[in-house]
Amino acid sequence: MSIQKNIFNYFAPSLKGRVGVGLLFFLLPLFLFAGSLEKGFEALKVYDYFHAKELFEKSFKSHPSGASYGLSTIFYRSDNPFSNVDSAYKFILLSEKYFKTSDAKEKESLLKLSINLPAIADLKEKTIQKAFEKIKTESTIEGYNLFIKKFPHPILKNEAVKMRNKLAFENAKKSSTAQAYKDFIITYPDAEEIKDVQWLYEFTLFNAMTKPNNIETYESFIKNFPQSPYRFQTEDSIFAFSTRNETVEEYQNFIKKYSGNHNVKKAWDRLYSLSTIDFTPNVISKFLSDFPDFPEKPKAKSDLERAQINLFPVQQDGKWGFIDSFGNSIISFTYDWADNFLEGAAVVIVNEKAGYINKANNIIIPLSYDEANSFHNSLAVVKKNVKFGLIHKTGRQILPIEFDDISENENSAEEKIIHALKEGIYKFYDLQGKLLAEGKFEKVGDFSSGRAYIVQNGKYGFINRKGEIVIPASYDWAERFSRRDPFGAQMARVKQNEKFGMIDTAGKIILPCEYDRIDNFSEELVRVVKEKIFGFADMKGNLIIPIKYNYSAEISETNGFRNGLAKVEQKKKRGLIDKTGKIIIPCEYDDIRNFSEELCAVKKAKWGFINRNKKQKIKFQFDYAWDFSEGLARVKIKGKTGFINQQGKQVVSAVYDEVTDFKNKISIATSGEKKGVLDLSGKLIIPCEMDEIEIIGNGMLKLEKNGKSAYFNLSLQKQVWSENGF
Secondary structure: OHHHHHHHHHHHHHOOHHHHHHHHHHHHHHHHHHHHHHHHHHHHHOOOHHHHHHHHHHOOOOOHHHHHHHHHHHHHOOOOOOOOHHHHHHHHHHHHHHHHHOOHHHHHHHHHOOOOHHHHHHHHHHHHHHHHHHHHHHOOHHHHHHHHHHOOOHHHHHHHHHHHHHHHHHHHHHHOOHHHHHHHHHHOOOOOOHHHHHHHHHHHHHHHHHOOOOHHHHHHHHHHOOOOOOHHHHHHHHHHHHOOOOOHHHHHHHHHHOOOOOOHHHHHHHHHHHHOOOOOHHHHHHHHHHOOOOOOHHHHHHHHHHHOOOOEEEEEOOEEEEEOOOOOEEEEEEEOEEOOOEOOEEEEEEOOEEEEEOOOOOEEEEEEEOEEOOOEOOEEEEEEOOEEEEEEOOOOEEEEEEEOEEOOOOOHHHHOOEEEEEOOEEEEEOOOOOEEEEEOOOEEOOOEOOEEEEEEOOEEEEEOOOOOEEEEEEEOEEOOOEEOOOOOOEEEEEEEOOEEEEEEOOOOEEEEEEEOEEEEEEOOEEEEEEOOEEEEEOOOOOEEEEEEEEOOHHHHOOOOOEOOEEEEEEOOEEEEEOOOOOEEEEEEEOEEEEEEOOEEEEEEOEEEEEOOOOOEEEEEEEOEEEEEEOOEEEEEEOOEEEEEOOOOOEEEEEEEOEEOOOEOOEEEEEEOOEEEEEEOOOOEEEEEEEOEEEEEEOOEEEEEEOOEEEEEEOOOOEEEEEOOOO
């Protein structure tokens, strides 16, 4: 009362009449509560939570946003008896609500206390995070449901849903009753575990009636209860038992033995898919011959026609389809993206989901993946929710979608081993998905020659197919083993103390780690380098050609021997030696290439060509010369490139910035930044107007210009299709 009296005495002389006095008493609580709010935050700074809470509650009516923010802060913190995350969330919502309706003057006052929408949003986010951590710690269905209902946080809500569903799934499994699984299905129809739960529900439901759960009991069930509503599921079980390995023989036997089973059509489909997995004309024709009773012969014959057609993915008006080599639209423009056909299947995407189609435009694997790779050896890596899995072309899941990474080695079919990473553990599987070995390594390589490199404590070693370390991790670097000669010798380069060596699959040292560089084997010999001098060693590590030749960047461009000859350098001059070390072309040239079509490009100030008798056949006149290919060789004159024939005549004038060697009678020429295509006569069959030209095989070229694409048929010598705006 004394404070009010003093304030009144201060303002009274300036107030006139009843209106002025009334205004004074209207403003008086605002001054008092403004002080309470500020004092509340002062108390909060010194952790006087009891006084701060009292002051915030006192100022709530006058400054609801600021007071709510203060109360939310008290309830959010864990170092006071008022700590309560639900109350913290309640008051931060009130703070947000009242702040939005506050006038500019109020917001300006609140800003002095560091209260604004970003601050409110930050405390709100922290409160939700704290609530989430609390329900995670408690880990109850009720807690998760309360969080999901109460806190509209998309990311954490999604996490809470997953955790709740996972916990509910675990609870259902502990109960292991059909009713428990049914309750889960009804309650959580969108759960990631729903397929597992549905399977468990059906299995548990039938378990009592089909004990001891073998094919005989299922056969008996159908015989004794032919009208049972569970007949189809029982037939499914018989089908599953009969074709558990999904082989051609199993499907064939199932069709013969269970002709009345509703899965017979599925068995025929699987039998057809397995038998024609490569979708080539030969395998489809063989299937029709081997299985004359196939009920869908028209489909097989249609597939046979399709298999004989080469298809190419094209885009038109934002949608993708496929054309044939004549430019005819074979698969309509219905996909958001499409890849090339490999092994009879192509990846397509619709609504950001990827799957696979065949050349008949049938979806052979549903569009359900976030990413999908092309098939190699009938296997493909797929991705869902940042996790990877492995599928077979039949759609069978080889590895579940739960790995952080899966190797996609095209040679996996030869080695029959795939490695996958999960939670820091590398696991090794066969092509059927059977676990062979596992281990904790920093890194692993693909299997080759029965070995895969591993890294432990920064060092490289090798394991066998059982996961056993057969070569200790003692090297600074190692490569995968590979066949080095026609007889099957397997070796790998290794590095130790900054020097390179070579070992065999038993860990035996073939070449000690004393070389600055070791190249790949070429024609059974390998180039070894010491202190910028090189020679050649054989498969047993014997130095066949002494280390006496100068090593340089130009020498390194050639891997070693080709057609029995290798480039060498002495006294800054170059020549060719054979595999015995005999000088075939003396080291008297500034530079030299290898023989191609009986001629060898050599340089003496300028480039020309000699024959095997060292006789000059084409005079030294070029700035640079390459090897002959299809009777022509690239040459450079005054910075421009063209082609000469074996008589040295310019068949294609040197007017291009760059040309490729002729392959299949064409060369890609570059002029400026544009590309075109030359034929053997030097004629531009495609002008230098393209941004990119890709040789895609089957006599087809893909052209790109200004972000648009087109296809050119070399046999027809014409452009058969182009995207709108090309």
